[in-house]
Amino acid sequence: MVMVSVVVILVVNQENLGLHDLADLRQPASLLYVLRGKPVSEVTLLSCRCSMHPWPGTTHIATIMNQSLPWLNYTTTRQDLRQRHPNLPLDLLNGPKNRRCSLLPTLFSIDWSNRYWQRTILDDNASFFLYSAFLDPETEGKASVRLLGVSESKAPPPAWCHLWFHADAPPLSVRVATVDYLDYQGRNGGRQMPYLLQCPLPPNASDAPLAVSLTTQPCGHASNLLRVIGGRQREVSAYRSRKVPDNPTTMVKGWAAAVCGSALFYYHEDFSARLVEWVEVMRAQGFSQVFLYVTDVHPNITKVLRHYVHEGFVEVTDYSYPPPYLNDPTLRRLWTLVERQKMFAQENVYFTDCVLRHMHQYRFIAHYDPDEVPILPEHHNFTHFLDDLIASVKGPAPPGYKLQWAYFFDNVAPSEEAAGLPAFLWMLRHTGRQASHFERQCGYGKIKAVSPKMAFLGHFKHTCDKNCDNETVHDLTLHKYKEQVAVKVQRVLSDLQLL
Structure with missing residues (x-):
């Protein structure tokens, strides 16, 4: 099977809340298929x-759970455990009945x-x-x-x-x-x-x-x-108005969108400045929230994440890889470079987890890594793009949309307009990208492809070799957010003493 270079904007169901077909979802490193079984006709x-039985250790558990932790702003042990282990049913395990x-x-x-x-x-x-x-x-x-x-x-x-x-x-x-x-x-x-x-x-x-x-x-x-x-009803966070409309099933404009990012493992690399810029670009583009997973990361990245979690724009879930994979940060980094197929399989775990964890909060969830952003030539922000995208659909809404990739190169000199920007504005400075987008090489199934004239995915990662020197153009689309992003990034980096 030929892989295609696209990214998915997942529609978590059409009108009703729930998980439907998730076929052909593209991740940066893999083409994800969910092979659905037959519809359930009977419940056995x-x-x-x-x-x-009485609960074991009731007195000790109650004492420890209610203990406050001064180094965590006097958070209780129960609150800390709930944050670090969101998949553990504490309310069931520590209920009022003995x-x-x-x-x-x-x-x-x-x-x-x-x-x-x-x-x-x-x-x-x-x-x-x-x-x-x-x-x-x-x-x-x-x-x-x-x-x-x-x-x-x-x-x-x-x-x-x-x-x-x-x-x-x-x-x-x-x-x-x-x-x-x-x-x-x-x-x-x-x-x-x-x-x-x-x-x-x-x-x-x-x-x-x-x-x-x-x-x-x-x-x-x-x-x-x-x-x-999860929940049976979609929460108000799914709507930009923060109010449930009279008839959500006929609503076209006004949906909010969120981002599911990757599991961060930048332990040997200080990616903090680029992470701040990426988060602020997501904010400038109109996304309501960013969800990230984190393993072991550089201390400066921890600073950045704490800042945005406290602000409420980013939500972080602690993550580890399952046995037999080791979770030492150095061994894990080597594993991601050598055992690529195993790593790709695990990416499908936290991406799927993110979509299912938040599908009752948002109808539209996009998947981007911190070196990727949507490029919107025809719209000022992602929500306006989303409004027009939904309105353009004839017939039943697809379960998702795909954006094709275009690489922005690390070693192409910035354009004249970007040359004077500070080094911490990595994406805004790197304006040189490949002139053409990747072509579709296989069918998308029920996922709808978006024309790159309307939107495409900018991937800020690759180095341009001599074969691509004559195939690059300068793209200043992201500069529509330059003033907002530059001010926010400098302020955050200064407040966190990262400049």
């Missing part, structure tokens, strides 16, 4: 029974791996590492819970979900209905492969479960417990 569920169903895992019976992953053994040849779980309302009332994880198994065996609505009541045990493979690469037992499991909710379930466990047998004991994230 069992009602479990369990005895009631008893729990014997089938419910405790903090200490969960099989933790590499800090954020939870392991379950489905059979002798298949360990499954779970990362997160989400409520998928879908359409026509067929809601389900989706579990995101990885396994070296090419065909994960049948499994069951325990849907937890209360700690002191038995779970509903539901058979896993579909297992979706999340990678453009062929299945290979030599690497951890990403999967998305679907566990349908009973048709009469009015409440969403608080948590979910994956087990080999119905009503069996589980070694994992994930918080179910």
Whole structure:
């Protein structure tokens, strides 16, 4: 299969909230396919029974959870743990009642791996590492819970979900209905492969479960417990007016957009100034929020992230790679350079996690790395582009849109207009790009391609060799944000003492 050079603007469903077809989603390093299983026609569920046990260590847990941490602005341990482990259902594990169903895992019976992953053994040849779980309302009332994880198994065996609505009541045990493979690469037992499991909710379930466990047998004991994230209704953050319209299904203009970035691992490189510029370009283009994942990064990058998290424009999720991959920053950096296929497969994990984690907050989510920005020749900002893009669609709305790539080169001298800009305005200074855009080389499926005359993706990464000297042009499109971005970047870098 030939890869294409495009980026996706994901539409999280058309009118109704939920996860629909995510075919042909392009990431910077891989073409992502979600291979959907057959539609769920039946729900296989069992009602479990369990005895009631007291919570272990209740007094100690309550004392520690309520302890304030002076070095974190007197945040409590509970708040800190909730921030660092957003996939852990603390409300279920530390509820007001001092008893729990014997089938419910405790903090200490969960099989933790590499800090954020939870392991379950489905059979002798298949360990499954779970990362997160989400409520998928879908359409026509067929809601389900989706579990995101990885396994070296090419065909994960049948499994069951325990849907937890209360700690002191038995779970509903539901058979896993579909297992979706999340990678453009062929299945290979030599690497951890990403999967998305679907566990349908009973048709009469009015409440969403608080948590979910994956087990080999119905009503069996589980070694994992994930918080179910999401909501049945789209939040007001999806609308630029911050108000729910009378009829969202017919709304064309006024949608907000967010950005899902990559998992940052700039440990050996101080990328802080470029990160500030990238965030401010995203803001200038009209994005409402930026979501990033972070592993081990340079101390200056940590400063930048804390600034924007405190401001509310950026949300950061701590991330680690699953076993057997090491999470030492130097070994990880070598791994990303040498074990490229394994790294590409893992990119699909945090990108999928980001989309599902925030699909109830935003209808439109774009995926850009910090060295990529949309170039909008015909619009002042991304939201105006989005309005016209939606209005141009005839018939059913596609599940997503794709932008083609164009490289902006590191070693091409800036144009006369950009030559006087300070070095910390990297993107605004580097105006030399390839004259032509990458051509489509294979079908896009249900994803709609956007004409590069309307918008394309600028990738600020590559070096121009002698073969491209005569094939470059200077593109000043980003200079429409020059005044706003320059002032903001200089102010942030000065405040953080990074100049």
